[in-house]
Amino acid sequence: MASTGKGRGPLVADRRYSGREEAQPKARTRAPAKPAKKAARRPVKRRGLISGLIVGFFALIWRIVWGIGWRVGLVVGLVLAATTFYFYAKMPPLTDLLDGRARGSVTFLDTNGSPFAWRGETFGGQITADTVSPNLLHAVVATEDKRFYYHLGISPRGIASAIRINMAEGRGPFEGNGGSTITQQVAKLLCLGVAWDPTQWKDEAAYEADCRQGSLMRKVKEVPFALAMELKYSKNDILTIYFNRAYLGAGTRGFEAAAQRYFGKSARDVTPAEAAMLAGLLKAPSYYAPTNNLERSRERAAVIIGLMEEQGYLTKEQAAEALAHPAELSEAAQSRSGGFFADWVMETAPAFLTTETTEDVVISTTLDQRVQKAAEEALAFVFETKVKEGSKAQAAIVVMSADGAVRAMVGGRKIEAAGSFNRATQALRQTGSAFKPFVYAAALDLGWSPWDVVQDTPLTITTPGSGPWSPSNYDEEFKGPVTLVQALKESRNIPAVRVSEAVGRENVRTVASAFGLQSDLAAGPALALGASESTLLEMTGAYAGILNGGSSVTPYGINALTLQGETEPLLGAGGGIGERVISQKAAEELIFMMTQVVEGGTGGRARLPDRQVAGKTGTTQAARDAWFVGFSADYVAGVWMGYDDNTPLTGVTGGGLPAEIWHEVMLRVHEGVEPRPLPMIVPERPAPVQVEATASSGNATEKKRKDPIGDLLRGILGGEN
Incomplete structure (x- = not known):
């Protein structure tokens, strides 16, 4: 019905539109409404039923995962912190970790007082990262862990790279390359703090094999131990432990013993070529031992010299010099003479001072290296x-x-x-x-x-x-x-x-x-x-x-038989x-x-x-x-x-x-x-x-x-x- 205009107000529709028109001026008094206008122009996307269900499902999964994840992460973090603190509390002073041998060594001297044979695990004496030759320190870091000074004991990048290499070569993820940092290697050398106990292992070889196993569980255990070491000791302290405890072939324990065994000098004085050869032993001590195969040891040293140059530890000229003049073995290391004689002396002397010694023993012998060489050469000549x-x-x-x-x-x-x-x-x-x-x-x-x-x-x-x-x-x-x-x-x-x-x-x-x-x-x-x-x-x-x-x-x-560092003989x-x-x-x-x-x-x-x-x-x-x-x-x-x-x-x-x-x-x-x-x-x-x-x-x-x-x-x- 049409309106007559008398006594009646506007219709509902009129009032609605009239009200919107009246409200419009009020809106203009507010902040600029550009975003609102833009939003008003964007059409609202509506999800269909199926897509809504999928999004909702994944959102639910995410909420569940997140809910479990942060709780598990918290628990793992607490366990890691507690384990790290436990290892930290048990770690002894640095000096107690530098000589971890279960038995001592026997060094044989000829009639002129020169060493010609060694038995047991030879320990040349304690050295530190501060006293060792910089050449050797740089060679070790360049070879084993170039980011050593920048991580907290573990390197996820290194582990991931090692897993990739192992699997690409057809091995298990933790077989072969381990991606271990120097800190983790030291953790292995310390057997994660587990001391040698003859009642638990058949022999020392079985004990060390257990310490060096590369299983996933062993890697997991290394993490808190490595973190604890980083908290307890300085970087140089960790290197010092490494320098003293690493096995380097030919019965040598530590770089001082190895330098004396192979080159007849202290680890404080080794050249870049000698340092590279020593550092090369870390990968496979017996395989790369220069007394076993000098040429193979030199080839490994050449790789390390390249790494030292690449990382800035050697100039191009220094690297060329080291490659042109590879390390030479000492006369005693070259000759390998007197081994049968040394075995005989070990049999004739008391076992507690030879095969079972826990001390470092020095035996002055009757061997004349000139006569020994003459006998060996004569035998070889006749047979040839x-x-x-x-x-x-x-x-x-x-x-x-x-x-x-x-x-x-x-x-x-x-x-x-x-x-x-x-x-x-x-x-x-x-x-x-x-x-x-x-x-x-x-x-x-x-x-x-x-x-x-x-x-x-x-x-x-x-x-x-x-x-x-x-x-x-x-x-x-x-x-x-x-x-x-x-x-x-x-x-x-x-x-x-x-x-x-x-x-x-x-x-x-x-x-x-x-x-x-x-x-x-x-x-x-x-x-x-x-x-x-x-x-x-x-x-x-x-x-x-x-x-x-x-x-x-x-x-x-x-x-005469004496203990290392003493002058009074125990046996004549x-x-x-x-x-x-x-x-x-x-x-x-x-x-x-x-x-x-x-x-x-x-x-x-x-x-x-x-x-x-x-x-x-x-x-x-x-x-x-x-x-x-x-x-x-x-x-x-x-x-x-x-x-x-x-x-x-x-x-x-x-x-x-x-x-x-x-x-x-x-x-x-x-x-x-x-x-x-x-x-x-x-x-x-x-x-x-x-x-x-x-x-x-x-x-x-x-x-x-x-x-x-x-x-x-x-x-x-x-x-x-």
């Missing part, structure tokens, strides 16, 4: 020039002075790892004819003359329980009547047996045992032919007793000259007889051009062992040759290759040594005496007894053969 290529035959050498001081020892053709089988001291082998001098020593000590005559004729001896035994000569010939000089010179078996039976086997055993042959000597008549076993060291020591005038000798290698020399075994006259006559072995007998290849020498060859049954042992006025030397599995030698006797090795050794040993005559007696020829052993009893009769001493010294028992 006179033994067919590929031969597995072995050899051993011992050189000593007349008083038993061992000057050199070669336990095998190759210089092997510590603890390897030492054929000079551990191989018990039949001595063969090298035993015969002790038969004649017994006879001479009873008053026999070197010119006495013995029959070299067929002989059969019957021993109760063993039946008849008929020895033969090596050449299968019989010479008839021969003097003792000729019998020994030509190493004739039957005369040696006849003499042994005449003087009595017990007398021969007594003389041989007193001279130092400690093994169970044969009881039968084959005693005279070297059927008993002995070591090369024992045989050489026994011959030394002949040289020194007939007194027993105990071979020794220790002059462990051997030397003992009691008299035979008279000096008998010893000097025997020396004369043994010179004839070299001058015109089986040992002719051992002859030296400028001095008197004496010795004896030895070849056992089926040529399984070949010996030559002898002496000059200055040195006694013994050589053994054979196979480890007792295989017979082919075409080798004691007068062959062993005599040639002995000759080469003594030629080199005597370079620069003034010739001296042997202490021997050349006896006048008395009226000859013939001696025969009976076939049935082994006792002796004498014929044509023309010297008056024989009536007093030679008992007559039994009948003729």
